[in-house]
Amino acid sequence: MKEAIDTSPSRRQVLRLAAIGVACAVAAKAPSAAEPLRGGANDSYVPADGVSTFESVWQTVRDHFYDPRHSGLYWPAVRERYLPEVQRATSQDSLARIINTMLSELRASHTRFYTPDEPEYYQLADIFSGVLRRRGLQGAFPDGRISYPGIGIISRLETSGRNTITAVIDGTPAQQAGLRAGDEIVAADGTAFEPVGSFRGKVGESVVLEVQRGATVMQIPVRPVDLEPTKMFLRGLESSARIIESNGQRIGYVHVWCYAGYVYQRTLERLLSQGELKDADALIWDLRDGWGGAQPEYLDLFNGRAPTMQVTDRSGTSEIVNVKWRKPVAMLINGGTRSGKEVLAYGFKKYRLGELIGTRTEGAVLAATAFLIGGGLLLLAVEDVLVDGERLEGVGVTPTIEIPAGATSAGAEDPQLSRAVAVLSGT
Structure with a gap:
């Protein structure tokens, strides 16, 4: 099993930020040169790397999760149940789904594994950049600048595969284009919509979104920007x-x-x-x-x-x-x-x-901290809060x-x- 580096933050760090927000981030390991940088597509994914990532996530939970009983689960048995699925994973996305299914059994907030295909990965990295710069952030963002191509929406993935906008951030391209909360984004430039991937390589260019608003389907052009x-x-x-x-x-x-x-x-x-x-x-x-x-x-x-x-x-x-x-x-x-x-x-x-x-x-409202593991970011609850x-x-x-x-x-x-x-x- 790959050893996760013990980088537990102090109690002051956890309570000051995490218990009332999303915590102080620390790095469990610096990404290697083979891992995706700046949110690039993970074209060189190798299943063995997925096993290493899974093992590091599992061990980090074992060592740092706020509930030493792991919410009543026998944590070694959880590893054995999910490991065969991880060994069959063929992409970073499928690996992340397996990891997050495992983490969901803990029934705890602030406990999720994010990939560079999700805006939250960059948002959390930026929120905690002060700590992460001292603990491996440069491996993921070599120039020290944390950003991603996007339009400024908060969305959720439906079981249908479509993304539903839950909020439109003021002053962003999404607001300027007239997108609204409740809109379902069906496609971008004729292909399946991805919150980050649909805008890679297209900053400053027009991207046409196919949007369903109620019973109406419309084409809405947006111009993505490099969002910090x-x-x-x-x-x-x-x-x-x-x-x-x-x-x-x-x-x-x-x-x-x-x-x-x-x-x-x-x-x-x-x-x-x-x-x-x-x-x-x-x-x-x-x-x-x-x-x-x-x-x-x-x-x-x-x-x-x-x-x-x-x-x-x-x-x-x-x-x-x-x-x-x-x-x-x-x-x-x-x-x-x-x-x-x-x-x-x-x-x-x-x-x-x-x-x-x-x-x-x-x-x-749990206290959490963050770890950089295997090209992704693990947000993990580490203390209870009253x-x-x-x-x-x-x-x-x-x-x-x-x-x-x-x-x-x-x-x-x-x-x-x-x-x-x-x-x-x-x-």
Whole structure:
């Protein structure tokens, strides 16, 4: 069996990021020269390499999974059941499916094996690039730049083989092309759609998507770009900020797509104190979909009893310190609200900061860490988490006003957003 390098993060690292988001990433092994780099297709796949990858994943789970009983499973027996399937695997995709089927038996959040054919592989690598650069990231991204060709959607693969868009990130080619949540992408340039593969080698070019929207099938051209995840999520946050006029009220709206880094909170504070939302009468704080990573203290933004400061340097540049929002606020949540965002939703509801509108959150609140193994990225739950003494894992947070999702993730046709506007504007 191939030995996985023991690179367990400290408890502080795990709890600081992972327990309230998706954890501190570390590398179990640096990819070899034979492994795919920059998300290239794994044309040189050899089954023996798949066995090595499987063995490393299995051992990493054995050594680091948060539950030493492995959720009641006899973990050596699990290996023996899946190993014959791994030996018959003929592609990286089939290997990943086998590994993820094995991991699903643990019934734990933040526990999945991602490949370079998935946007999440790059997003997680970018979220944890600070740690990974010291532990083998250069083997996968030789120039140090983490990016992938894409259009800025969050999607899920249906049993039919089609990809259904669950969210469209603001300020991306997908939004500019008019794609919507609920759209099913049937094909790209006449071939089966792949979230990354369909755009490889086509950055800056037009790619025609065959999209089914309800009973209508349409051809929608998009122009993929080279997406750097953190920049994409930050641009999405800034691009989402707007004022909605309703019943004589100016309702501010902002969507935080990812909270894995204080830069997102700082950007939100700037929008509220000096940016487009500073003159709003109320705020809609959208935490639906995307990644977690939020810190519980982010709720201090709505603690009206603490003072703020304005500091000005000698050039006359001013900045608000310890920004506070003392006006009405509502939070939007759904089944894609996960981990650190769920902690915020829990506190927002418990301490009655405003209405929680939408549907129950995912219930994915374990502490996790990440390992680079065999050309893929393993996200693994390594600690249990209680929030104010309660375990949210597998439970989630229920809204105070339950509103099912509509066909789109944001905009006038979004029933959850419409309800939030109505609540805050008194209509």
